[in-house]
Amino acid sequence: xxELDNHTFxxxxxQFDQAAERMNLDLNLRERLKLPERSxxxxxxxxxxxxxxxxxxxxxxxxDSSRGPSKGGIRYHPDVNLxxxxxxxxxxxxxxxLAGLPYGGAKGGVxxxxxxxxxxxxxxxxxxxxxxxxxLIGPDKDVPAPDVGTDAQVMAWIMDTYSQQMGFAxxxxxxxxxxxxxxxLGREEATGRGVVDVTLEAMKHLGVAVPTATVAVQGFGNVGxxxxxxxxxxxxxxxxxxxxxxxxxxxxxxxxxDLLTRYRATGRQSLCxxxxxxxxxxxxxxxxxxxxxxxxxxxEQITQDNAAKVRCRILAEGANGPTTLEADQxxxxxxxxxxxxxxxxxxxxxxxxxxxxxxxxxxxWKAKDIQDRLHEIITDAFHRTLQFAxxxxxxxxxxxxxxxxxxxxxxxxxRGLYP
Ligand code: NAD
Numbered sequence: 001x002x003e004l005d006n007h008t009f010x011x012x013x014x015q016f017d018q019a020a021e022r023m024n025l026d027l028n029l030r031e032r033l034k035l036p037e038r039s040x041x042x043x044x045x046x047x048x049x050x051x052x053x054x055x056x057x058x059x060x061x062x063x064d065s066s067r068g069p070s071k072g073g074i075r076y077h078p079d080v081n082l083x084x085x086x087x088x089x090x091x092x093x094x095x096x097x098l099a100g101l102p103y104g105g106a107k108g109g110v111x112x113x114x115x116x117x118x119x120x121x122x123x124x125x126x127x128x129x130x131x132x133x134x135x136l137i138g139p140d141k142d143v144p145a146p147d148v149g150t151d152a153q154v155m156a157w158i159m160d161t162y163s164q165q166m167g168f169a170x171x172x173x174x175x176x177x178x179x180x181x182x183x184x185l186g187r188e189e190a191t192g193r194g195v196v197d198v199t200l201e202a203m204k205h206l207g208v209a210v211p212t213a214t215v216a217v218q219g220f221g222n223v224g225x226x227x228x229x230x231x232x233x234x235x236x237x238x239x240x241x242x243x244x245x246x247x248x249x250x251x252x253x254x255x256x257x258d259l260l261t262r263y264r265a266t267g268r269q270s271l272c273x274x275x276x277x278x279x280x281x282x283x284x285x286x287x288x289x290x291x292x293x294x295x296x297x298x299x300e301q302i303t304q305d306n307a308a309k310v311r312c313r314i315l316a317e318g319a320n321g322p323t324t325l326e327a328d329q330x331x332x333x334x335x336x337x338x339x340x341x342x343x344x345x346x347x348x349x350x351x352x353x354x355x356x357x358x359x360x361x362x363x364x365w366k367a368k369d370i371q372d373r374l375h376e377i378i379t380d381a382f383h384r385t386l387q388f389a390x391x392x393x394x395x396x397x398x399x400x401x402x403x404x405x406x407x408x409x410x411x412x413x414x415r416g417l418y419p
Contacts (some may be wrong), residue, residue: 003082004035004036004086005194006083006084006087007083008110008321010323011300011325012087012088012090013090014085014088015325015331015397016030016034016401017034018166019401020033020244022398022402022406023405023409028327029409029413031239032243032412033409033412034381036061036063036064036294037070039060039061039086040059040060041323042058042132043057043058043132044056044057044110044125044128045128046306048223049118051199056111057110057111058109058110059080059085059108059109059110060085060107060108060133060136060142060144061085061089061106061202062104062105062106063090063092063106064093064104064355065073066415067102067104067411068104069104069142069143070089070092070093070103070105070106070142071096071101071104071142071145071148071349071352072088072089072106072107072117072146072147073088073107073108073146073150073173073176074107074145074146074150075088076109076110076112076114076148076149076150076154077111077112077115079194080109080111082300083415085107085108087299087321088107088321089107090295091320091341092105092107092149092349093404094401094404094405094408095343095345095346095349095409096349097403097405098343098381098403098404098407099350099377099378099381099386100377101350101353103143103349104237104408107131109147110146111408112125114150126158127158130158130161133290134161141358142300143172143174143175144173144175145174145176145178145348145349148221148298154178154180155175155178155183158173158250159171159177159181162174171359173353173362175229175351175352175353176188176355182355182359184352184364184365185264185364185367185370186351186365186371187348187351187352187355188222188226189226189230189307190228190348190351190352191222191227191347191385192223192224192226192227192228192247192296192318192347193371193374194344194345194347195227195294195316195344196227196230196231196234196338197375197378198343198344198378198379198381199294199339199344202337202382203291205337206314206337208314210236214237215237215238215239216238216239216240216285216292216312217240217318218247218285218295218297219297219318220242220243221243223345223348224243224297225256225260225310226275227294227296227318228241228254228256228312229256229257229324231294232255235356235411236291237252237253237380238254239252239254240254240277240285240290241256241278242280242282242297243268245269245272246270246271246272246279246280246282247272247281248271248278249278249280249284255301256275262274267335282297282355286310287306287309287310290310290311291312292316293315293401294313294316294317294323294381295315296319297322298322299319299320300317301322301323302322302324303326304324304326304327304330307323307327308334310331315331315337315338316339317339317344318341318344319341319345320341321397322341328395332395338381340397340400342400343381343385343396343400347374347378350378351370355359384401386399388402388403402406
């Protein structure tokens with residue numbers, strides 16, 4: 001499908017092809033699973049504060065729903081395009097299956113720089129986008145969540161827009177909402193907490209003592225900032241963090257709660273203005289000598305051009321698709337232990353699942369229940385993946401993909417082809 005053809009989609013398909021080949025997956029199923037089930041492109045007209053109307057392009061792609069409603073975030077970023085959204089939707093399918101959640105995969109996005117909009121413009125954009133994708137979404141159909149450039153407030157506007165159309169409150173239409181309208185305790189930090197849970201398991205497996213570990217985190221948004229904070233609480237030393245403007249490095253360790261307070265005071269703009277260490281570039285951060293490197297920003301950050309410079313012991317992929325196919329091989333050859341994205345960052349969708357279950361049942365859980373159940377599901381997924389990788393002699397990425405794809409294939413085979 002030419003419209004889907006971009007580098008991120010090619011990466012997702014190449015990973016799928018490798019896994020499918022290794023699994024000897026049925027050729028008919030391969031054809032189906034390479035393509036999304038349904039893709040919607042929408043025009044989103046927005047009345048700007050100056051009175052003009054600007055039209056933005058939005059997408060919602062459902063990759064697969066053989067195992068349940070589809071699930072996946074909504075991204076607001078200027079580079080959003082159909083191929084990228086389709087790739088992210090495909091990764092969501094494997095991620096949900098690997099974690100054993102009764103969901104398929106989806107993703108959405110709008111081509112926009114949200115920081116350039118006023119709050120009113122952002123709300124009007126979100127509500128119109130939600131109205132345009134209304135035919136696809138719903139608690140039993142497709143359930144969005146936050147991703148890059150969106151947050152709990154954006155989810156609240158989507159929930160309200162959907163509920164206005166239905167005539168009653170439908171909290172289960174999105175996850176990652178504020179607590180006041182059916183959000184879950186622990187959802188905001190869930191992806192970061194999950195990254196830390198699996199990284200600690202990897203350290204145990206490799207015999208790395210937590211107090212000796214140094215951590216560098218690329219991206220200081222939802223995933224990166226919670227990962228950095230919880231890593232530090234676990235006893236590791238966070239020596240570098242970055243955002244799109246650049247990073248901060250302190251070999252003695254950064255005090256993350258302190259840094260977060262000062263960063264928020266700058267309006268989450270420049271990390272370098274928070275004078276708590278030396279300024280570094282994102283390229284320098286990726287090449288730091290550290291125990292754990294956590295890419296938690298955008299995709300394809302580690303490429304064949306910089307992979308040889310990566311010097312970590314463990315790569316914990318907080319972001320989706322941060323490593324290109326060529327870079328993956330270079331890292332493997334260097335003996336770096338990779339915790340692949342669909343495993344490492346699955347804490348977000350796991351707690352989104354808890355939120356959806358609580359919304360549907362109208363019965364809410366305590367923070368400790370959420371943390372404990374997240375820990376149980378994600379560490380179980382880690383050990384199953386490790387076991388698979390060891391017995392089948394494949395990488396952790398291949399093991400995670402093969403396990404996820406196999407569950408989806410089983411569902412397709414059981415249901416058969418309609419009509
Ligand atoms: P976010 O918008 O909260 O934060 C993104 C961060 O990345 C910001 O600090 C931004 O400045 C930084 N950034 C952007 N471009 C960069 C660049 N070129 N170099 C360095 N930093 C850059 O987004 P998020 O929700 O934290 O998502 C980050 C990644 O994690 C994405 O790949 C997303 O798909 C993935 N992810 C998010 C969740 C979730 O629950 N939010 C769950 C699973 C995976």
